[in-house]
């Protein structure tokens with residue numbers, strides 16, 4: 197009988213795993229891939245949308261375009277996960293699995309930051325980025341805060357990138373001199389594992405008059421007074437607030453009993469949870485790497501390689517090293533091999549711009565046949 201592999205979530209991790217299994221096993225892959233959305237959007241595309249560098253429809257990659265032997269995509273909302281029975285309930289029915297892979301990412305906890313929903317904006321969801329597309333053109337003077345409301349959060353360099361892009365955006369509109377920009381981050385430096393990257397970013401902030409507020413997070417907003425309250429009680433006035441909401445695992449994961457301290461603990465070498473034949477990959481899991489798409493993909497490759505061996509035979513794959521089974525990308529920060537994460541920095545260059553374009557294009561081609 198065919199092994200039923202049910203993959204929950206079609207983000208970086210779920211898409212890579214489904215692709216890999218289809219490539220290796222063809223129509224025998226037996227993969228059911230479930231997501232509640234009708235399209236995938238790269239995280240960094242949200243910055244393009246908010247600053248009107250791309251239209252919302254341009255950055256959507258519809259799941260309807262996934263045509264892969266052995267992979268069935270279902271647009272359903274997962275409402276319950278039973279990891280003991282390997283059964284998933286959705287708004288449309290239930291699915292029994294022989295192998296369950298939870299790749300549901302990290303969700304946002306807006307209520308954890310009082311005032312954020314009423315008096316601020318966030319740029320970490322597609323809806324938030326689309327709203328900001330309307331709000332940003334109305335901002336012509338005063339103080340903008342790019343503020344992180346909790347750690348861990350996805351893609352640690354993204355708030356720094358947002359502050360730099362905001363500077364460019366306001367400069368192009370000729371209003372930069374009438375505006376201030378502050379960046380509130382819960383770390384001492386912009387990208388702690390990479391001192392060189394952090395130094396370059398701090399120099400870029402100084403050059404552009406972007407105030408960096410280190411080691412603090414935004415704990416609430418008082419929209420009536422136009423004030424952001426930091427976790428030490430200090431207050432920063434704002435006219436425009438661009439927030440990174442506090443993250444947590446999706447409710448359905450928290451309610452499944454799989455999570456501890458907000459995320460799903462896994463064996464960091466194999467990505468197995470404490471439940472037999474249940475894996476967790478990417479942002480939803482606790483592994484010791486940052487929440488970023490490249491790490492979710494790496495985790496997917498390790499689980500994919502192990503499932504291929506199980507179904508086809510062959511050598512057991514190498515353990516998870518943050519990037520996954522024998523594939524080497526450009527590695528700036530190494531999180532798992534030493535006692536402390538270490539990073540290297542490459543000077544900004546047009547080659548790196550091309551590399552970033554290639555990053556998106558290669559995945560569009562691999563996952564969506566584009």
Ligand SMILES: Cc1cc2nc3c(=O)[nH]c(=O)nc-3n(C[C@H](O)[C@H](O)[C@H](O)COP(=O)(O)OP(=O)(O)OC[C@H]3O[C@@H](n4cnc5c(N)ncnc54)[C@H](O)[C@@H]3O)c2cc1C
Pocket residue numbers: 204205206207208209210230231232233238239240241242243272273274275299300301302319320321350351354446448477478479480487488489490491492
């Ligand atoms: C602004 C920004 C910029 C970023 N830039 C980069 C970058 O340059 N490079 C990089 O590597 N990473 C970047 N990231 C981070 C990256 O997007 C995430 O780390 C990555 O998407 C995580 O992959 P994942 O597969 O674990 O989860 P996700 O990609 O979040 O996928 C989870 C999926 O589960 C689905 N889901 C959740 N709950 C349910 C439910 N109940 N029922 C059905 N479906 C559900 C969601 O719809 C989603 O499609 C960025 C993120 C942001 C916000």
